[in-house]
Amino acid sequence: MVNPDLVTLTLPDGSCREYPGGVTGADVAASIGKRLARAAVAVTVDGATVDLTRPITHDAAVAVVTADSDAGREVLRHSTAHLMAQAVFDLFPGAKYAIGPAIADGFYYDFELPGGAHFTDTDLERIEARMRELAAEDQRFVRREYGAGAGLDLFADQPYKAEIICNVTAGEAGPDDAGEVVGDGTVGVYENVRPDGTVAYFDLCRGPHVLSTSRLGAFKLTRVAGAYWRGDEKRQQLQRVYGTAWEDQKALDAHLHRLAEAEKRDHRRLGVELDLFSFPEEVGSGLAVFHPKGGTVRRLMEDYSRQRHAAAGYEFVSSPHITKSQLFETSGHLDWYADNMFPPMELDGGTDYYLKPMNCPFHILIYRHRTRSYRDLPMRLFEFGTVYRYEKSGVVHGLTRVRGMTQDDAHIFCTRAQMVAEIQTALSFVLELLRDYGLDDFYLELSTRPEEKAVGSEEEWAEATEALRSAAEPMGLELVIDEGGGAFYGPKISVQTLDAIGRNWQMSTIQLDFQLPQRFDLHYVGADNERHRPIMIHRALFGSIERFFAVLLEHYAGAFPVWLAPAQVSVLPVADRHHAYAFRIVDRLTAEGYRVELLDAHHDTLGKRVQRARSEKVPFVLVVGDEDAEEGTVGVNERGVEAVRRGVKVDDFVEQLAVQVIERS
RNA sequence: GCCGGGAUAGCUCAGUCGGUAGAGCAGCUCACUCGUAAUGAGCAGGCCAGGAGUUCGAAUCUCCUUCCCGGCUCCA
Numbered sequence: 001m002v003n004p005d006l007v008t009l010t011l012p013d014g015s016c017r018e019y020p021g022g023v024t025g026a027d028v029a030a031s032i033g034k035r036l037a038r039a040a041v042a043v044t045v046d047g048a049t050v051d052l053t054r055p056i057t058h059d060a061a062v063a064v065v066t067a068d069s070d071a072g073r074e075v076l077r078h079s080t081a082h083l084m085a086q087a088v089f090d091l092f093p094g095a096k097y098a099i100g101p102a103i104a105d106g107f108y109y110d111f112e113l114p115g116g117a118h119f120t121d122t123d124l125e126r127i128e129a130r131m132r133e134l135a136a137e138d139q140r141f142v143r144r145e146y147g148a149g150a151g152l153d154l155f156a157d158q159p160y161k162a163e164i165i166c167n168v169t170a171g172e173a174g175p176d177d178a179g180e181v182v183g184d185g186t187v188g189v190y191e192n193v194r195p196d197g198t199v200a201y202f203d204l205c206r207g208p209h210v211l212s213t214s215r216l217g218a219f220k221l222t223r224v225a226g227a228y229w230r231g232d233e234k235r236q237q238l239q240r241v242y243g244t245a246w247e248d249q250k251a252l253d254a255h256l257h258r259l260a261e262a263e264k265r266d267h268r269r270l271g272v273e274l275d276l277f278s279f280p281e282e283v284g285s286g287l288a289v290f291h292p293k294g295g296t297v298r299r300l301m302e303d304y305s306r307q308r309h310a311a312a313g314y315e316f317v318s319s320p321h322i323t324k325s326q327l328f329e330t331s332g333h334l335d336w337y338a339d340n341m342f343p344p345m346e347l348d349g350g351t352d353y354y355l356k357p358m359n360c361p362f363h364i365l366i367y368r369h370r371t372r373s374y375r376d377l378p379m380r381l382f383e384f385g386t387v388y389r390y391e392k393s394g395v396v397h398g399l400t401r402v403r404g405m406t407q408d409d410a411h412i413f414c415t416r417a418q419m420v421a422e423i424q425t426a427l428s429f430v431l432e433l434l435r436d437y438g439l440d441d442f443y444l445e446l447s448t449r450p451e452e453k454a455v456g457s458e459e460e461w462a463e464a465t466e467a468l469r470s471a472a473e474p475m476g477l478e479l480v481i482d483e484g485g486g487a488f489y490g491p492k493i494s495v496q497t498l499d500a501i502g503r504n505w506q507m508s509t510i511q512l513d514f515q516l517p518q519r520f521d522l523h524y525v526g527a528d529n530e531r532h533r534p535i536m537i538h539r540a541l542f543g544s545i546e547r548f549f550a551v552l553l554e555h556y557a558g559a560f561p562v563w564l565a566p567a568q569v570s571v572l573p574v575a576d577r578h579h580a581y582a583f584r585i586v587d588r589l590t591a592e593g594y595r596v597e598l599l600d601a602h603h604d605t606l607g608k609r610v611q612r613a614r615s616e617k618v619p620f621v622l623v624v625g626d627e628d629a630e631e632g633t634v635g636v637n638e639r640g641v642e643a644v645r646r647g648v649k650v651d652d653f654v655e656q657l658a659v660q661v662i663e664r665s
Numbered sequence: 666g667c668c669g670g671g672a673u674a675g676c677u678c679a680g681u682c683g684g685u686a687g688a689g690c691a692g693c694u695c696a697c698u699c700g701u702a703a704u705g706a707g708c709a710g711g712c713c714a715g716g717a718g719u720u721c722g723a724a725u726c727u728c729c730u731u732c733c734c735g736g737c738u739c740c741a
Binding site: 223242273391543605625 | 666667668669670675676697698699700701702703704714731732733734735736737738739740741
């Protein structure tokens with residue numbers, strides 16, 4: 001006989017317990033253990049995460065969500081966002097609030113301040129101080145539910161909240177709204193209630209939230225920024241405050257430490273420290289110059305890439321940086337891409353010349369130079385092509401977002417029958433190449449037809465998108481759909497790469513294009529002696545050399561593997577009398593094709609020179625003294641290895657070096 | 666492009682109330698000749714991003730431009 005007043009709850013370990021009907025998550029946690037009750041921030045009931053105060057009225061699978069889980073941190077962060085909004089209302093009466101979700105590692109909240117005011121960095125401190133006061137007040141988070149009409153009344157003077165309610169009740173909830181309102185037309189509201197019962201703050205919200213503001217404490221506001229309402233640059237720009245929040249101070253400190261570590265491997269910082277490249281103000285925004293060491297790494301990257309491309313059946317071509325406007329009229333770039341192009345130069349009595357933003361039209365002209373047979377296909381034209389794109393001033397960022405860049409660009413002309421196989425070959429090729437450079441964590445993204453900027457029929461887009469998908473699926477990698485992210489002439493697959501500290505970068509792109517062959521009226525003569533339209537595949541594997549350089553630099557934290565390191569070996573004579581021997585080592589290694597530098601003993605102590613070579617992240621530091629000169633040995637300091645190996649035979653060292661270069665380790 | 670914050674020696678940064686510029690590291694010279702994470706002394710280095718304005722006087726206050734940083738939007 002089932003007792004109707006009892007509910008049976010199944011816990012994550014599979015055990016079942018009976019509780020009175022209406023029991024709450026907080027009660028359940030408390031019944032299991034004190035420590036769990038303290039750590040609890042929410043509870044999942046049959047998979048849905050709800051407040052600890054929500055009564056449970058039927059049998060269910062229940063799991064307590066603790067603060068130190070991903071789901072728990074999300075609750076903490078969302079609750080901290082509410083706390084922040086409350087602090088902002090206290091300090092800026094009349095502020096309007098928009099949305100305030102939890103995000104990776106933190107949260108933000110968007111506001112419109114009265115009189116169009118802006119937050120400053122000192123406001124950040126004031127807001128944070130106020131948040132700590134409010135947290136200490138121990139305000140309870142209390143959930144209320146309203147109908148759509150009552151909800152609208154509640155937010156009558158809050159236009160952004162009202163818009164969200166209207167959208168949701170009209171069934172047009174965007175992804176951002178999902179965090180704010182429950183989906184069934186009920187308007188969820190959370191109140192922050194002071195111990196004396198008065199309401200300090202209320203917000204439109206789906207929840208769940210922690211029990212009380214006193215649970216919040218390990219947080220820090222990090223930055224202020226402008227952000228467009230609903231991410232639309234045509235709409236109101238709001239003031240956004242970012243913050244981070246964690247289960248305890250220790251976790252917060254660890255997060256801040258990780259940020260500091262990530263900053264140390266920022267490629268812009270390492271570029272200066274290791275003397276690799278710079279952005280002279282005299283040249284212009286987003287235009288890099290590579291110094292000798294950076295130039296060496298770049299050359300090595302390119303050399304290996306060329307070698308691999310030659311082996312993969314690519315032919316090498318070259319094209320100029322500027323061209324008459326007509327080429328980009330034919331290609332459609334001036335219709336669809338003009339915003340990203342530098343303005344034209346008028347030459348030769350009125351002819352406009354443009355800097356090229358892409359290489360494809362040139363490769364097309366090479367293809368079109370003579371009649372092509374089906375026997376010529378697939379035709380794979382490769383070029384390190386330098387392109388110029390007029391990026392908006394606010395988006396330029398180190399080497400990852402520049403206005404002048406070199407792409408390892410190729411265009412494959414093939415038949416429709418060949419296209420899926422060609423895409424697959426290109427995908428396998430890029431993954432193999434990226435692995436050779438030390439990257440091995442990827443997922444794929446399939447970008448579909450852009451809503452506004454697209455040429456060609458829906459059918460062609462659908463066919464091209466399907467071809468990409470069918471080529472991508474056998475790769476065994478996660479495939480994420482990026483709706484509307486394609487280029488104007490076709491859909492694309494991009495390879496997203498995760499680096500050593502888990503950040504993801506978009507690099508390689510493979511794009512399928514039915515349009516440009518039509519616009520340029522390309523054809524080939526088939527076995528049937530008829531003319532046919534070829535398909536074009538655009539692909540860049542590094543994406544751009546600049547961005548790939550930046551990714552490798554950050555991935556390796558400046559410590560390039562031996563095969564890529566600008567200097568592979570530093571030779572340090574202990575004293576002047578060892579210079580002759582040191583030079584012999586240098587000469588031998590140089591003759592064998594290694595990049596070697598000598599740090600002589602004229603000026604600095606040995607310790608100083610060791611320190612210098614290490615700070616330059618040279619893979620091998622060789623110290624040579626009396627014993628070495630007599631025995632034909634070197635003292636080997638290997639980067640990342642604590643112990644020094646003394647008395648290593650030069651031949652043995654050279655062999656080790658050779659192995660590491662060949663293995664690209 | 667939009668919002669906010671910046672720019673002082675090659676690098677990292679001081680510079681108070683508006684009174685004409687300072688350190689450490691790097692560089693150069695000299696001494697030291699050294700077996701593993703900074704030897705010592707000395708020298709040199711600045712149109713205080715650029716321009717205009719306010720002022721007796723501007724690194725400092727105001728405006729404009731350039732460039733950088735953090736976001737938004739966009740992207741290889």
